[in-house]
């Protein structure tokens with residue numbers, strides 16, 4: 001038998017024919033970094049180690065574009081939930097999901113209608129037609145609202161090890177990217193830059209030189225996110241109080257480096273396992289297909305019709321067999337939802353710009 005150096009071995013084919021990704025559709029609180037404050041809790045501190053999250057670039061930050069939209073309470077107790085945008089999110093399986101997004105389509109349609117109404121409003125003003133002016137003012141407002149309700153929101157996902165719960169393996173932390181830069185992504189970027197600059201300044205002093213170029217060639221500035229020589233981070237989540245000193249639902253986050261330099265793990269094998277863990281962001285923030293999202297856009301609850309293999313609206317289910325399925329799954333979901341609420345300590349009416357606590361239910 002010839003012994004070729006390259007071959008299509010059973011190992012390769014096992015990998016190829018295996019389920020492409022493990023099935024993480026069932027909600028598991030272990031997959032999420034729990035930064036939520038419980039009622040009455042005003043501050044909590046977590047010690048984490050950041051892992052690369054983007055498989056292509058090794059970046060610690062994954063940009064996720066979502067629509068944060070109104071949903072029925074049974075989908076999210078606070079009445080709003082985030083869905084991955086099928087049009088703007090780059091690294092989802094577009095062969096499977098396509099490129100069209102019902103929320104983006106509605107956003108565009110509403111925007112176009114608003115522009116149309118603005119034109120008509122201008123014309124009415126010019127003609128002094130007050131009745132028409134009033135009508136078109138309302139139309140402009142109406143379409144503007146609908147457009148905004150379907151806009152995209154930029155989130156960031158970080159993958160990390162929670163030092164207090166290392167046995168859970170890598171966890172995902174999703175938050176909105178804020179324009180004021182006070183979100184974890186920007187805080188970490190600032191901290192990384194500051195520590196790098198400090199190490200350069202220290203070296204300039206040590207070698208008594210003026211410019212970075214004059215430092216020894218083997219000088220390497222500090223990289224606090226290095227998996228071997230970097231540091232853990234201390235994340236402090238604090239409740240925001242209003243001007244009367246009353247606690248609000250809002251929180252603020254501060255991030256500093258924790259203690260001395262240390263590797264991700266003293267055990268290199270453990271470190272490798274964490275770094276190369278198969279779970280990716282889209283396993284825990286599950287992408288939903290166009291048909292599902294369209295039902296959400298209609299303000300309905302999607303339901304998987306097993307007989308016809310398609311998403312249908314739960315409320316509009318007519319077929320007796322489908323109704324029976326709905327009833328059964330309702331029961332199962334209720335139990336499930338309660339367990340989840342307990343695990344994540346839901347904030348009932350969270351502010352819209354806050355992190356979306358309503359992750360995916362398994363349907």
Ligand SMILES: [Zn+2]
Pocket residue numbers: 067084085086087088101102103104105152
């Ligand atoms: Zn979209």
